[in-house]
Amino acid sequence: MRITCPFCGERELGEFTYLGDAKPQRPVADAGEEAVYDYVYLRDNVAGVMAENWYHGGGCRAWLKVTRNTLTHEISSVEPAAGAGAAKVGA
Amino acid sequence: MATNQTNRLSSGGVIDRSTPLNFRFDGKSFSGFQGDTLASALVANGVKLVGRSFKYHRPRGILTAGSEEPNALVELRTGARREANTKATTAELYDGLEAASQNRWPSLRHDFMSVNQLFAPIFVAGFYYKTFMWPAKFWEMIYEPAIRRAAGLGRAAVAPDPDHYDKAWAHCDVVIAGSGPAGLAAALAAGRSGARVILCEEDFVPGGCLLSDDGTIDGLPAAEWLARTLAELSSMPDVRIMTRTTLFGVYDGGTYGAIERVNDHLPTPPEHQVRQRLWRIVAKRCVVAAGAIERPIVFAGNDTPGVMMASAMRTYVSRYAATPAKRIALFTNNEDGWRTVETALAAGLQIAAVIDARPDVSPAHRSLASKNGFAVLHGSVSGVDGGKDGVRKISVSLTGGARAEVEADGLAVSGGWNPAVGLTSYHRGRPKWRDEISAFVPDGAPPGMVAAGAANGDFGLGACLSQGFAAGAAAARDAGRNGNAGTAPVADDETFSLTPLWHVAGKGKAFVDQQHDVTASDIELAQREGFESVEHLKRYTTLGMATDQGKTSNVGGLAIMAAVTGKSIPETGTTIYRPPYVPVAIGAFAGHHRDETFHATRLTPSHHWAAEQGAIFVDTGLWKRAQWFPRAGEKDWLESVTREVKAVRGGVGFCDVSTLGKIDVHGPDAGAFLDRVYINTFSNLAVGKARYGLMLREDGLVYDDGTTSRLAEDHYFLTTTTAKAGLVMQHLEFCRQVLFPELDVQLTSVSDQWAQFSIAGPKTRDLLKEIVDPVEDLSNEGFPFMGAREVALRGGITARLFRISFSGEMAFEISVPARYGEAMARNLMQAGKQFGVTPYGTEALGVMRIEKGHVAGPELSGTTTATDLGLGKMMSTKKDFIGRVMAGREALVAPDRQVVVGIKPVDKARRLRSGAHIIPKGQTPGPDNDQGYVTSVCFSPTLDQWIGLGLVERGRERIGEIVHAHDPLRGEDYDVELCNPVFYDPDGGRQRG
Numbered sequence A: 001m002r003i004t005c006p007f008c009g010e011r012e013l014g015e016f017t018y019l020g021d022a023k024p025q026r027p028v029a030d031a032g033e034e035a036v037y038d039y040v041y042l043r044d045n046v047a048g049v050m051a052e053n054w055y056h057g058g059g060c061r062a063w064l065k066v067t068r069n070t071l072t073h074e075i076s077s078v079e080p081a082a083g084a085g086a087a088k089v090g091a
Numbered sequence B: 001m002a003t004n005q006t007n008r009l010s011s012g013g014v015i016d017r018s019t020p021l022n023f024r025f026d027g028k029s030f031s032g033f034q035g036d037t038l039a040s041a042l043v044a045n046g047v048k049l050v051g052r053s054f055k056y057h058r059p060r061g062i063l064t065a066g067s068e069e070p071n072a073l074v075e076l077r078t079g080a081r082r083e084a085n086t087k088a089t090t091a092e093l094y095d096g097l098e099a100a101s102q103n104r105w106p107s108l109r110h111d112f113m114s115v116n117q118l119f120a121p122i123f124v125a126g127f128y129y130k131t132f133m134w135p136a137k138f139w140e141m142i143y144e145p146a147i148r149r150a151a152g153l154g155r156a157a158v159a160p161d162p163d164h165y166d167k168a169w170a171h172c173d174v175v176i177a178g179s180g181p182a183g184l185a186a187a188l189a190a191g192r193s194g195a196r197v198i199l200c201e202e203d204f205v206p207g208g209c210l211l212s213d214d215g216t217i218d219g220l221p222a223a224e225w226l227a228r229t230l231a232e233l234s235s236m237p238d239v240r241i242m243t244r245t246t247l248f249g250v251y252d253g254g255t256y257g258a259i260e261r262v263n264d265h266l267p268t269p270p271e272h273q274v275r276q277r278l279w280r281i282v283a284k285r286c287v288v289a290a291g292a293i294e295r296p297i298v299f300a301g302n303d304t305p306g307v308m309m310a311s312a313m314r315t316y317v318s319r320y321a322a323t324p325a326k327r328i329a330l331f332t333n334n335e336d337g338w339r340t341v342e343t344a345l346a347a348g349l350q351i352a353a354v355i356d357a358r359p360d361v362s363p364a365h366r367s368l369a370s371k372n373g374f375a376v377l378h379g380s381v382s383g384v385d386g387g388k389d390g391v392r393k394i395s396v397s398l399t400g401g402a403r404a405e406v407e408a409d410g411l412a413v414s415g416g417w418n419p420a421v422g423l424t425s426y427h428r429g430r431p432k433w434r435d436e437i438s439a440f441v442p443d444g445a446p447p448g449m450v451a452a453g454a455a456n457g458d459f460g461l462g463a464c465l466s467q468g469f470a471a472g473a474a475a476a477r478d479a480g481r482n483g484n485a486g487t488a489p490v491a492d493d494e495t496f497s498l499t500p501l502w503h504v505a506g507k508g509k510a511f512v513d514q515q516h517d518v519t520a521s522d523i524e525l526a527q528r529e530g531f532e533s534v535e536h537l538k539r540y541t542t543l544g545m546a547t548d549q550g551k552t553s554n555v556g557g558l559a560i561m562a563a564v565t566g567k568s569i570p571e572t573g574t575t576i577y578r579p580p581y582v583p584v585a586i587g588a589f590a591g592h593h594r595d596e597t598f599h600a601t602r603l604t605p606s607h608h609w610a611a612e613q614g615a616i617f618v619d620t621g622l623w624k625r626a627q628w629f630p631r632a633g634e635k636d637w638l639e640s641v642t643r644e645v646k647a648v649r650g651g652v653g654f655c656d657v658s659t660l661g662k663i664d665v666h667g668p669d670a671g672a673f674l675d676r677v678y679i680n681t682f683s684n685l686a687v688g689k690a691r692y693g694l695m696l697r698e699d700g701l702v703y704d705d706g707t708t709s710r711l712a713e714d715h716y717f718l719t720t721t722t723a724k725a726g727l728v729m730q731h732l733e734f735c736r737q738v739l740f741p742e743l744d745v746q747l748t749s750v751s752d753q754w755a756q757f758s759i760a761g762p763k764t765r766d767l768l769k770e771i772v773d774p775v776e777d778l779s780n781e782g783f784p785f786m787g788a789r790e791v792a793l794r795g796g797i798t799a800r801l802f803r804i805s806f807s808g809e810m811a812f813e814i815s816v817p818a819r820y821g822e823a824m825a826r827n828l829m830q831a832g833k834q835f836g837v838t839p840y841g842t843e844a845l846g847v848m849r850i851e852k853g854h855v856a857g858p859e860l861s862g863t864t865t866a867t868d869l870g871l872g873k874m875m876s877t878k879k880d881f882i883g884r885v886m887a888g889r890e891a892l893v894a895p896d897r898q899v900v901v902g903i904k905p906v907d908k909a910r911r912l913r914s915g916a917h918i919i920p921k922g923q924t925p926g927p928d929n930d931q932g933y934v935t936s937v938c939f940s941p942t943l944d945q946w947i948g949l950g951l952v953e954r955g956r957e958r959i960g961e962i963v964h965a966h967d968p969l970r971g972e973d974y975d976v977e978l979c980n981p982v983f984y985d986p987d988g989g990r991q992r993g
């Protein structure tokens, strides 16, 4: 598998680390235990297109949101995480 | 001396007769020529018997001339380089080659285990599952050893492989599998279009079937066209022809696996060269021109040496000028088989008869038969009379019911052709059935891949050339190369006519899968017992599961299953195709990742100095760390470590701690960021101060710890444990980029940039004064406990100095740019001589941290909470942080959790062992009353006894309680006392002094 890093270009799978589903959002501080439990443990088991967090540890160290079909491994988009790169969000 | 090549024609062949090669097979000397395979050289020497079969130990010869060979497997080379199950048909001959037949004892001609044939009924399909079921204890004692001796293939080498294997990447526009007419035409078109092309050919000579079959291309004889084409391709700088290279797999994203047998054609690889190289080829497009495999017809005795695929016989005669037989019969169901008759006649061999299963034979072939005086029999071969010396007589069932016999010493068989659908099917593709050729052809392919020519089911020479050319031109275009491809090479297509025939009923064993000894009746038995699905058929009979992966047997097996179930072949279906296409040595996948280069090695900045000191090193992840520094006269590690600890506690010592992960955290929001990732607060840390921090995982369990210092308002210097250095960096980047992108903070890994030393002991300040510029105030007031700031060193270097202590002594850690690390170690030794400075290793470091009750890896086990570690009070209640909410879950705050406590044996002379279980005193050990275990132990020179830390249920409430240590692994049981984990200087006066 090859992933096109928006910063480094097309690179081989071995440079990246997989984390998992990019959909769950970290709950706000007072969201309560149920919401955090859901965030930490509950995952969809998607057969098809899903957004995933990948880390380009063998390259620029950017976290990437990779949209991938889990059935075919086809990658339809790779976007940098909101805070990837040098500039902070909104700066 | 080598025997004569009795079966070598006096002229012809793609061999170099000026380069004779001597070789040995089963200890006997033979000779061949450069350009031979081991199989062709054996054919040239009249050797027909080359092995014994897997289950029945039947005599076997050479069936094919390629990588699909099921029978002619040998042990190639000897000693540590012995390679089992090597196909003689692809093993390139070299001078001094040694090979041995397999699966026979005591010798190939007199094989004791051939009595297995008499017990054949017990070796039928599923025999492992049925025969050896009962009684159970017989399995280990009798059945398994007996089966292992009786059934099997070659023997692997026992000694480590002395050769090197390499792994490499290649990138191109178009990769092509196969250099037959379709592959060469594809390479021509793609190369002329300007594409970067890699053409992989598993043979050692490019050309494919053009090396064996005649024909006319662009008005030239095939051999001339081949030479012209290879010359044109080699003139193209961006076309690379890789011979001895099999494209064996296709992976996601246009990545292809190929194995290059770089030096398998030499007795040993030349110095500094590898035996094989594993290629990962990244290509925008792939053209599969892997050709087709001629398929056998299953009939009784079809495994007799001397029965050979018709195309293979043609290859031996025309490419190698070696004659497998003098008087040849052909059994065919198609037109192509007759080409072997033409080749044999042209070479002066005799044709005994042609047995053709089709209703009609062309007038041209009839007149060929009458001109050359051989019969054309309409019917099929029903039996073979022969044995280890080869074929003697062939029984024929004539159409209409009569029988005939043919005397011959060789039988060529052609049952039609199966396109090589492996590569195109490796992404779970299912090939589709094409009736005109009675074969499966690719039905689509992985993205970017297309099959052309025979691999696509189009067998004519003209079709191969035009399809290959079109595929190559299209692939180049798709890859953005639009040069002028010129015109496609032109040739006529041979006529194709085939009457499907898979199995001829008859008396005696008729083999479908010759390598695994699966017969037609095994398949019928599987059907009777309900194993009709092809996946069940495969596993029950082991059809197609041998090293050849059923290249000559799978389709035939399906056809027989289809016949007995009354279904069509496409209804019966195929099993899943999986790479690799040919066996690939594990050594090639490992490459250089073996022995000391199994993984990268990281050396600490002071490594070479430590080695000079005679340090004993320990592997810590990728690092080599000095474990202790033995001195002359010390009898064991314990004596050295005890000396090092005493030297530190009584004077001064230093230790390289550069392996800690180090991260610079910059930015106006650096403090706010650290507040979110640590359980304690860092935004309120004063500039010039350090603080111990603890991180949780989001699930509430402890992740990592370390000291983080504030060097400036917007600059923190964070350290991690050695083990988690990379992972914490990844985690913090996740927090920064994904969770908290609104924070203005940057992380820089500086683990490799700083060499860091811990200097500890009451004389630390004396030693530091020799190193640090005298303007720096190192007094307790000027540099108090947990102080952290940059200081100038004598000589002008700027260092980072931290007054932190892991040992419990008055201590500093000093960081200098990594390139000064070794000089720093030498400097500390030199300057510290007057104070008796002692370098210490990780063992003494560990002893002192246990004496001081600091937690480390064994306690940060991924199952402990901050409270378990005695650090619960650090958890801020005034802010959110990673893991906060989950850390509050019921089970994680339960009062009966196992928590860190000190442990010491009641008998002071006793050695404590980590891993021992803690059981209440007076109870019988068992899972119900297991209350925890010993995590870390050491011999404490300070207390003069073994001590340890452990995780024990309600441990902190039970200080002073005597409990039982149960160590079933070592068979030890003894009493221990639970105690304060801080064994040494509990009020911390020494480190603050």
Ligand SMILES: [Zn+2]
Binding pocket: A005, A006, A007, A008, A009, A056, A059, A060, A061, A062
């Ligand atoms: Zn990148």
